[in-house]
Amino acid sequence: MKVILVLSVVLVLFALIFPVAAAWGTLPEESGDTPPASDVSDGPGEADDPGGADGPGGGSPFYVPDTPDTTQNDTAGGDSGVTVRLLDGGQVREMSLFDYLTLSVAAEMPAEFEPEALRAQAVALRTYYLYKLSHPVHEGADICSDSACCAAWRDEAFFRQRWGGDFEDNLEKLRSAVRDTDGLVLTYGGEAALAVFHSSSAGRTEDSAAVWSAALPYLVSVESPEGADTVPNFASSVAVSAAEFRDTVLGAYPEADLSGPVSEWIGEASLTGSGRVGSVLIGGVSVPGTALRSLFGLRSTALSFRCSEDAVTIVSLGYGHGVGMSQYGANVMASEGADFREILANYYPGTELRDMGAVILIPD
Numbered sequence: 001m002k003v004i005l006v007l008s009v010v011l012v013l014f015a016l017i018f019p020v021a022a023a024w025g026t027l028p029e030e031s032g033d034t035p036p037a038s039d040v041s042d043g044p045g046e047a048d049d050p051g052g053a054d055g056p057g058g059g060s061p062f063y064v065p066d067t068p069d070t071t072q073n074d075t076a077g078g079d080s081g082v083t084v085r086l087l088d089g090g091q092v093r094e095m096s097l098f099d100y101l102t103l104s105v106a107a108e109m110p111a112e113f114e115p116e117a118l119r120a121q122a123v124a125l126r127t128y129y130l131y132k133l134s135h136p137v138h139e140g141a142d143i144c145s146d147s148a149c150c151a152a153w154r155d156e157a158f159f160r161q162r163w164g165g166d167f168e169d170n171l172e173k174l175r176s177a178v179r180d181t182d183g184l185v186l187t188y189g190g191e192a193a194l195a196v197f198h199s200s201s202a203g204r205t206e207d208s209a210a211v212w213s214a215a216l217p218y219l220v221s222v223e224s225p226e227g228a229d230t231v232p233n234f235a236s237s238v239a240v241s242a243a244e245f246r247d248t249v250l251g252a253y254p255e256a257d258l259s260g261p262v263s264e265w266i267g268e269a270s271l272t273g274s275g276r277v278g279s280v281l282i283g284g285v286s287v288p289g290t291a292l293r294s295l296f297g298l299r300s301t302a303l304s305f306r307c308s309e310d311a312v313t314i315v316s317l318g319y320g321h322g323v324g325m326s327q328y329g330a331n332v333m334a335s336e337g338a339d340f341r342e343i344l345a346n347y348y349p350g351t352e353l354r355d356m357g358a359v360i361l362i363p364d
């Protein structure tokens, strides 16, 4: 079998032409890594907390699947013909892309979500996987199962325990979502898009430039329909004593002046285009919303403050970095009749849905 890895050439050209895209390798903050699929890291696939992959993996640029044979398949497309090398629990496991995606969708989105939302999630994860192939971060593996690094994945035993008597039905539902979108990926400029996603937004998704300091043309702020009536725990709050708030802020921003009354500590906030907090003045120092989120373990940067004499309460709306597809938003769109193509077109504007066989591999 002779396989020409055309996309690698395309990628090199793309990187030369679009340095912003090439810069993604060093984008997110200081980590030097591409962003995780999502940044909801407190457990994959929780019924009320979908979302949950973060982080880059590493591996070979284009891994040529050894299963498909061009004599049998002229398009080389299809999830079953691609072998995924998954770093999980310190070991590299090999499985078909179909099996990988089924259990990754299961780990990233509640099985009870609408079928069209699950299909959109399957495409996003397939696309994210292909993106990782061209932006490798794991030696000897394409992607890992750590939601804080790449995208969440759990084995069947995990879901057998979680789902109990619903295991077979749920698994078949997720398999259908993957099967119904077999081989479809989101592309931009011929390359697999960086199809990040998050759990829920507050009205609008976030522009990637507001979170990772560089812009991608398809990761821009768009409307998202979910809210308090469709998202469990849509509003969440973190309350800390004034002393703890002061110590936490001073630990990161020692130049902040928090000597006065609590009511004067927090000043004006500048909002991003999506209405999230881009930065806020605390003790006279400009603190990025993303830094606050990290310092206080907030679920999002769509936040507001309530101060009393001796405490500060921070209320967040939605969950996650807000970039790319909102999972709850996708579910609301699906419940209102949108199909996965419409959902993906809303959250990744300007991308093109293509068969991965046409993108990655050209058979002899």
Ligand SMILES: [Zn+2]
Residues within 6 Å of the ligand: 055, 056, 057, 058, 138, 143, 144, 145, 146, 149, 150, 151
């Ligand atoms: Zn990883």
